[in-house]
Amino acid sequence: MTSSNRVTLKPGDTIGILGGGQLGRMIALAAARLGLKAQVFSPDPDSPAFDVVQNATCAEYADVEALELFASDVGVITYEFENIPSSTAMILAARRTVLPDPKVLETTQDRLAEKDFVTKLGIGTARYADVSSAQDLKAAIAAIGLPAVLKTRRFGYDGKGQIVVREGADPDQVWADLETRSAILEAFVPFEREISVVAARSADGEVVCYDVTENEHRDHILKFSYAPARIPDALAAQARAIAEKIANALDYVGVLAVEMFVVPGKDGPALLVNEIAPRVHNSGHWTLDGASVSQFEQHVRAIAGWPLAHPVRHGDVTMTNLIGDDVLDYGQWLTKPGATVHLYGKGAPRPGRKMGHVTEVKAPSK
Numbered sequence: 108m109t110s111s112n113r114v115t116l117k118p119g120d121t122i123g124i125l126g127g128g129q130l131g132r133m134i135a136l137a138a139a140r141l142g143l144k145a146q147v148f149s150p151d152p153d154s155p156a157f158d159v160v161q162n163a164t165c166a167e168y169a170d171v172e173a174l175e176l177f178a179s180d181v182g183v184i185t186y187e188f189e190n191i192p193s194s195t196a197m198i199l200a201a202r203r204t205v206l207p208d209p210k211v212l213e214t215t216q217d218r219l220a221e222k223d224f225v226t227k228l229g230i231g232t233a234r235y236a237d238v239s240s241a242q243d244l245k246a247a248i249a250a251i252g253l254p255a256v257l258k259t260r261r262f263g264y265d266g267k268g269q270i271v272v273r274e275g276a277d278p279d280q281v282w283a284d285l286e287t288r289s290a291i292l293e294a295f296v297p298f299e300r301e302i303s304v305v306a307a308r309s310a311d312g313e314v315v316c317y318d319v320t321e322n323e324h325r326d327h328i329l330k331f332s333y334a335p336a337r338i339p340d341a342l343a344a345q346a347r348a349i350a351e352k353i354a355n356a357l358d359y360v361g362v363l364a365v366e367m368f369v370v371p372g373k374d375g376p377a378l379l380v381n382e383i384a385p386r387v388h389n390s391g392h393w394t395l396d397g398a399s400v401s402q403f404e405q406h407v408r409a410i411a412g413w414p415l416a417h418p419v420r421h422g423d424v425t426m427t428n429l430i431g432d433d434v435l436d437y438g439q440w441l442t443k444p445g446a447t448v449h450l451y452g453k454g455a456p457r458p459g460r461k462m463g464h465v466t467e468v469k470a471p472s473k
């Protein structure tokens with residue numbers, strides 16, 4: 108394996124991006140602004156990221172020859188989604204520096220490993236238990252209580268691979284419905300709000316966090332982000348400290364997001380970590396128009412071995428996701444004063460598909 112987590116690119120060099128979705132597209136656009144080229148690797152010929160780069164590799168993630176060629180074409184490799192097959196990551200990392208280091212994925216691809224990791228750092232999470240059978244589920248319910256959320260350990264996103272277990276539910280049926288062999292049961296968190304911290308860490312170990320973002324979901328999919336989050340400053344500082352601790356413990360290079368719940372506590376609101384996303388994140392899209400340097404540029408800087416920015420927020424920012432048919436209203440958004448529209452160039456809108464987003468910046472309230 109290539110052991111270094113440090114590269115130094117020059118303008119004109121190429122970053123390789125695994126994955127061709129909107130995140131890859133926005134990373135490639137940020138790279139272009141800094142005079143860097145991007146090459147996108149994706150098995151989907153309709154990848155939105157292909158539209159904005161000159162060099163694209165359309166091949167399966169198991170295609171060793173294509174991966175080897177890709178690795179030889181680029182100066183550093185990054186990824187825009189976390190479910191990279193570990194064999195793909197190994198093949199690439201043996202030939203080229205991959206940032207963030209794919210060993211991070213062993214922790215973040217598995218909800219149990221992730222919760223254990225966070226807990227060992229002394230950071231709070233919802234109570235949880237390992238569940239591999241209906242029998243385990245019954246024991247976990249007895250230990251954790253109801254309501255609770257049963258989640259697949261791997262490959263869950265946007266609420267997929269999870270079932271809320273309520274009083275009176277039949278554990279055998281719930282277990283059968285999840286259609287998995289390995290899961291965790293989490294206590295249902297009666298959160299006041301959901302927040303996230305988007306943070307960047309350089310190879311030198313410097314960590315720069317954006318202002319804490321508040322997130323609202325509809326049908327388990329992010330709908331609105333607000334920056335700054337409407338929480339006390341001390342709690343925001345705690346949230347940033349948690350993200351920094353996690354980034355340092357992972358020896359992370361690049362941008363990551365840490366999703367947290369704000370819960371009422373006897374000494375005021377407290378934080379529980381829900382999830383770590385080892386990549387640029389939807390809740391950081393507001394930074395494209397609401398901050399002097401976006402999360403995408405910050406990620407490019409980190410993996411290129413360039414200095415991190417210390418971004419200035421331009422005001423109070425609202426980000427609205429255009430999900431499915433929402434995108435059909437793009438004409439109205441285009442005429443709304445103060446709104447900046449981002450469309451991802453995807454084909455037909457499907458329910459739940461992220462098609463674009465809009466940012467609105469108002470003069471700062473604090």
Ligand code: AMP
Nearest residue numbers: 233256264265266293294295296324382
């Ligand atoms: P996740 O896939 O873990 O990010 O979960 C998606 C969404 O489901 C979260 O953003 C929450 O809105 C909700 N959720 C997940 N876990 C819990 C929990 N333990 N308690 C309450 N709501 C949850």
